[in-house]
Amino acid sequence: GQNIDQPTEMTATEGAIVQINCTYQTSGFNGLFWYQQHAGEAPTFLSYNVLDGLEEKGRFSSFLSRSKGYSYLLLKELQMKDSASYLCAAASGGSYIPTFGRGTSLIVHP
Amino acid sequence: SQTIHQWPATLVQPVGSPLSLECTVEGTSNPNLYWYRQAAGRGLQLLFYSVGIGQISSEVPQNLSASRPQDRQFILSSKKLLLSDSGFYLCAWSVWGRARTEAFFGQGTRLTVV
Numbered sequence: 001g002q003n004i005d006q007p008t009e010m011t012a013t014e015g016a017i018v019q020i021n022c023t024y025q026t027s028g029f030n031g032l033f034w035y036q037q038h039a040g041e042a043p044t045f046l047s048y049n050v051l052d053g054l055e056e057k058g059r060f061s062s063f064l065s066r067s068k069g070y071s072y073l074l075l076k077e078l079q080m081k082d083s084a085s086y087l088c089a090a091a092s093g094g095s096y097i098p099t100f101g102r103g104t105s106l107i108v109h110p
Numbered sequence: 111s112q113t114i115h116q117w118p119a120t121l122v123q124p125v126g127s128p129l130s131l132e133c134t135v136e137g138t139s140n141p142n143l144y145w146y147r148q149a150a151g152r153g154l155q156l157l158f159y160s161v162g163i164g165q166i167s168s169e170v171p172q173n174l175s176a177s178r179p180q181d182r183q184f185i186l187s188s189k190k191l192l193l194s195d196s197g198f199y200l201c202a203w204s205v206w207g208r209a210r211t212e213a214f215f216g217q218g219t220r221l222t223v224v
Contacts, residue, residue, distance in 0.1 A: 030206075033213060042200055042215040043154075050211065087154065096142060096206050098213060102153035 002026040004101035006088050011107045012078055020073045020104045022088030030091040032071045033098055034062050037085045046073070046086075075106075083108045113137060116201045116216025123223055129174075129188040131219050133201030136182065141203040143184040145176055146215075148198040160184060196223045 003025040012018040024032065031050035035043035049055055049064035049071065061074040073086055085105050089098035116133045123129060135141050145157040156169045158176035166176050173192050177185045184201055198220050204213035 031211060035215075040220075042218040045212055045214055048211045048213075089154075096204060097144070097156060097159055098202075098204075099156065100146075100154040 002090060002092060002099040004088055004090055004099060006086075006101045006104045008102070009105045009107070011109065012075075014078055014080060014108055014110050016078050017074065017076050018078060018106065020075070020086050020088075020106065022071045022073075022101060024069050024071070024088070024090040024101075026090045026092040026099065028092045029066065030093070030096050032062075032064050033087075033089040033091065034060075034071075034073045035087040035089065037087055037103065039084075043087055078108050080108050080110070082106065114201065114203055114214055114216045116219060118219055119217060120220045121222070123191050123221065125193055125223055126190050129186070129191055129195070129221070131186040131199055131201075131221075133184045133186075133216055134182055135184075135203045138182070138203070138205060140181060141205060143178065144202040144204070144213075145184065145186050146200045146202060148200065150197070154200065158186070191223045193223050196221055 006022045031048055033048050034046040036046055037043040047062035049062050054063045059076045064071045085103040087100050087103045089100040091098045113136045143160045146154045147157055148154050158168055160166050160178045163178055163181055174188050198218050200218045201216040
């Protein structure tokens with residue numbers, strides 16, 4: 001089966017940097033997704049990593065280590081609007097099915 | 111560009127009534143399609159996925175069924191809703207390739223069974 005772990009809640013200050021970690025155990029690993037979900041809304045796609053290393057997209061970066069079963073999402077220059085739940089999902093199997101963690105609730109305060 | 115439509119946005123249904131939620135994708139062909147459910151304060155639970163017309167795989171035993179009558183249409187149904195079926199239902203599609211791999215969600219349907 002698959003197992004995805006990420007912290008339940010994190011807090012950070014506006015303008016700071018925060019790193020949200022995710023560890024996974026899955027067979028037939030096909031990549032790691034990160035999503036942002038604001039309360040009451042559908043998740044929005046942030047990133048997909050399948051190779052080891054860091055990928056940067058503006059203020060958001062995502063890192064993957066396949067050998068360690070580990071990923072993180074790095075958010076720079078935090079803004080109040082970044083307060084949301086961040087979902088980590090590992091894709092696996094021939095059908096590339098994303099299995100989601102419970103999400104990390106990030107609270108950004110002034 | 112690809113878009114995904116899911117409706118209705120909210121739904122209140124009595125226990126024992128039927129359910130039909132529809133999801134359509136535009137701008138792509140032969141997508142992988144998924145139905146997820148998110149209960150309050152819980153993670154996303156995969157209910158069904160489909161890799162092609164008429165091909166449905168169920169991940170958990172439940173009071174629900176899914177169908178894919180057309181390439182870009184995915185329907186979630188129930189003959190008789192239970193209180194425990196309440197939740198936020200999300201349709202998603204994915205595209206996989208060397209140049210681009212992404213998976214997008216529809217707006218979701220918030221179902222309340224009363």
